[in-house]
Amino acid sequence: MQIKSILAKPFANYVYKGVRKGMATAVEDQESILKELLKTGKTTEFGKEHQMQNVSVYEEYIQAVPVRDYEQFKPYIEKIKEGRHNILWKGKPIYLAKTSGTTSGVKYIPISKESISNHINTARNALLCYIAESGNSQFTNGKMIFLSGSPELDRVGGIPTGRLSGIVNHHVPNYLRRNQLPSYETNCIEDWETKLDKIVAETLHQDMTLISGIPPWMQMYFDRLHQNTGKKIKDIFPNFSVLVHGGVNFEPYRNKLFESIGQDIAAIETFPASEGFMAFQDSQKAEGLLLNTNSGIFFEFIPAGEIFSSTPTRLSLKDVKVGENYAMIINNNAGLWGYNIGDTVKFVSTNPYRLVVTGRIKHFISAFGEHVIGEEVEYSLIKAAEEEGVHITEFTVAPMITQGEGKSYHEWFIEFENKPPDMTRFAIKVDHHLRNKNIYYNDLITGNILLPLHIRTVKKNGFIDYMKSIGKLGGQNKVPRLSNDRKIAVALEKYVES
Incomplete structure (x- = not known):
């Protein structure tokens, strides 16, 4: 056993205990986060416009701050892109995450120095919870890949701007850098098929132990590896034991992915977005993803049938019910307030708060x-x-x-x-x-x-x-x-x- 896998276990157990402790204090943590957000928010242009100085409890908050989608938020984002300070959050964002959907235009989502840890630490915690529960830390010794966008960043209003996966790439801890593939140069290739060929060339003879990405693009990677070798993935990468996925429902892709691999392996589901890392699979034995209740995001939930109402019912975490379909609304420490992220979720448990993603509001x-x-x-x-x-x-x-x-x-x-x-x-x-x-x-x-x-x-x-x-x-x-x-x-x- 090598040094990384030896050190990973006690650290994983430490983090896992903290995650489990947070399960019991989720509602209290959410209330504390709202208070902290308001403390900073009231000093911003947005906060002053919405009289946050007069808001102290959730019932007052929903009267002061309406639910908005990106288009309604856009005037504030445009001011940030002009280089202005203290618009949605104190100072300026340290990044703008640039994202574009298949059916919508380009969006610029602020990431602050306070919110970046939500993106980095949650991804880490998902892996550490898996290590603590399963005892498998061997994969930390091998090579790991995340099929992502380019890490090259532009500047908008003086703010580094790019895809979230590219931004996160700049925050990979040094102790994992040597394990990370593909190379920075290959990650910067914009044309996907050219990039895929390069990824295959760089990884084909490596000891790949963890592969992460959106399921359809992982399948393309596996198909290309098979075309090159005629082998199942388990025969190309015999130590490959962890697959991390997110972005779309895994189930339609599960059978084909595992057939390509040649065996079932551990699969860890995540719920990341440019607006925040919402939830992650903390257990291989329990259904659903654990809501990230103590990571700078205050969550609200609107019954899905009311999302287009002018006065929808807004619920904090303590009032959600198992089996109901909700639109997820977030308030975070990057300055998103009453923000409709466009996803619908359903709780499968409220002790702890675990959910499944059921779709997109517009889909x-x-x-x-x-x-x-x-x-x-x-x-x-x-x-x-x-x-x-x-x-x-x-x-x-x-x-x-x-x-x-x-x-x-x-x-x-x-x-x-x-x-x-x-x-x-x-x-x-x-x-x-x-x-x-x-x-x-x-x-x-x-x-x-x-x-x-x-x-x-x-x-x-x-x-x-x-x-x-x-x-x-x-x-x-x-x-x-x-x-x-x-x-x-x-x-x-x-x-x-x-």
Whole structure:
């Protein structure tokens, strides 16, 4: 056993004890964080505008500060980009995390000297909790990779600006630098496929023990390794034992990833975003991700059905319930106040507070009042795929609206690793599971308002080609599971099998 794995265990146990202690004080920690945030917030331009000096408890806070999304926050961000001080938080941010979604424009998210530790320490804690629970610290001796965006930073308003993964790359502890792959030069390559070839070349003969990234891009990496060697990943990297993932639901990718690896290994799920590291999997034995309740973020939750209301119900942590679907709202020590991050979550436990991510607020279908969400389509497809022995590469769903009652339907664009033997039977099964999951969708089918879903088979690598065509291939980019319009569906038409 080498020195890193020896030292990792006592440190992991120390951190793990702190994490477990925090489970019992989550509500009190949240109340303390709000008070600390207000203490600084009242001195800022935003705080003065919203009279934070008169706010001392949560009930007063929700009256003073409305919920906003990025577009509504943008005027404040623009002032920060001009180089102005004390706008949302004291001084200026130390970074701006630049992010762009598939369906939205570029966003600039402030990161302060107080909030950077949330991003760094939470990622560390996820690994340390795994070490403490499993006893496996051997992976710390080998090479580790994070499939990420470029670490090169620009300057906006004098503030270093770039992708979150690139910013975090500058804060990798020195003791892990020698373990980190790919090289800095390779990480700076913008073209994903060129970068992927370089990553394969740099890692192929290394002792890779941990691989981290968004599942579809990890799968591309595994596929490229297989093309080069004809081997399963476990035979290329015999000491590979930990897979860290986040960004999208892991379940649609699980079977194919583990088949590529050649065996099941430990998988650690994380919930990072440019706005903050929200939650992480603290245990291989418990469902859900532990909410990060003592890391500079005060969380609020709005029942998902009320998110577009002008006066939504806002709940602090102590009032959430298991099984309810909530929009997550954050307030953090980088100056985001009442900020709607766009994700929906559902608590699976309140002792401790563990949750699962159920989708994106903007990613749903309700063209007919059904309000189908990401969690429901993912569940339905995975269930049918398991029953039919089918592996899914990627998919998305859009409404097909036609004139005349009983003629419209949901159109599913699916790229299969292996196609079902009977596509009609497979479609019926997916539709059946979705009807069981969503009563409104079932009523529309039963009432002959909607036809059962239709499946369009996407060509091999069709989603990769689509993402490439819109300049979103690789890095942290992902295909939306659901759209309430046909923008993505129309673009995918050229990648559908005839």
